[in-house]
Amino acid sequence: MDTxxxxxxxxxxVSDRVLLRPYKSGDGQALFEAVDESxxxxxxxxxxxxxxxxxxxxxxxxxxxxxxxxxxxxxxxGMWDRATGLYLGGTGLHRIDWNVRSFEIGYWIRxxxxxxxxxxxxxxxxxxxxxxxxxxxxxxxxxxxxNVRSAAVAQRSGFVFEGCLRxxxxxxxxxxxxAQVYSLIPSEWAALRDQxxxx
Numbered sequence: 605m606d607t608x609x610x611x612x613x614x615x616x617x618v619s620d621r622v623l624l625r626p627y628k629s630g631d632g633q634a635l636f637e638a639v640d641e642s643x644x645x646x647x648x649x650x651x652x653x654x655x656x657x658x659x660x661x662x663x664x665x666x667x668x669x670x671x672x673x674x675x676x677x678x679x680x681x682g683m684w685d686r687a688t689g690l691y692l693g694g695t696g697l698h699r700i701d702w703n704v705r706s707f708e709i710g711y712w713i714r715x716x717x718x719x720x721x722x723x724x725x726x727x728x729x730x731x732x733x734x735x736x737x738x739x740x741x742x743x744x745x746x747x748x749x750x751n752v753r754s755a756a757v758a759q760r761s762g763f764v765f766e767g768c769l770r771x772x773x774x775x776x777x778x779x780x781x782x783a784q785v786y787s788l789i790p791s792e793w794a795a796l797r798d799q800x801x802x803x
Contacts, residue, residue: 608676608702617733622725623684624695626673631682632663634691638714645715648775649751676702683713683726692717695726697734697743706742707734711757718753727761735793744787748773758786762796 616625627635636659639646656662669680680696693713700707709730711723727745734740745763747754759765763786773783788796 608700609674611676611702611738613673613676613679614733614737617681617729618686619725619729621686622692622722622729623686624681624726624729625684627666627669627680627682629663629667629670631666631691632661633659635666635682635694636662638691638693642712642715645718646712648777649748649754650712650776676700679707681730683711683722685717685722690717692722695723695730697730697738704742705738705740706744707738707740709734709743709745711754723757724760727757731761731788731793732797735788735790736797740790740793742787742789743793744785746773746783746785748775748781749784750781755784755786758784762792762799763788764792 613626616623618624636656639656639662656665669678672678673680678696678698678700680694680698683692683695684690685692691714693711695709695711697707698710709727711726713723731743734743744766745754745758745761746769747758749755749768766785766787769783769785771780771782773781775781
């Protein structure tokens with residue numbers, strides 16, 4: 605296996621409507637505005653959310669995420685509307701096991717952009733990156749059982765329900781929830797790959 609830091613990664617992933625790219629210095633303001641708009645919507649499910657008390661806090665996070673990207677420890681990406689340049693939310697490949705080639709897709713979207721298909725497009729784009737470029741053997745999505753919108757994205761994206769991990773995930777208030785786990789393996793991705801592309 606290549607040393608992870610030597611693995612080449614694209615500087616962006618694009619579809620008709622969506623641009624995904626790693627965070628860079630200066631993205632903190634856009635991130636903070638999206639989080640601030642969406643606190644009621646996302647904070648119950650995002651333990652990192654309360655850390656965004658100012659644009660400076662968010663800038664600190666994006667620079668940390670960029671450093672982890674460069675080390676190939678975590679591949680956090682911003683999600684942008686290609687037509688308007690609006691920052692939509694966050695996504696990426698997380699909890700990486702380079703030995704297994706296993707990646708978790710995470711995602712959130714600002715409240716004003718819910719229901720427009722952006723997250724489903726991002727999941728398909730990241731699945732393609734993971735399987736076709738990074739030779740993934742497993743890509744998975746976890747979500748708290750009460751977070752039905754997040755589970756719906758996994759189901760819509762063709763991920764297979766694996767099961768429930770009881771009392772395995774905490775919300776931003778520290779309350780325990782069961783986690784639902786969905787995954788894809790290469791043979792399943794091969795069957796999905798040629799369906800309608802992400803938009």
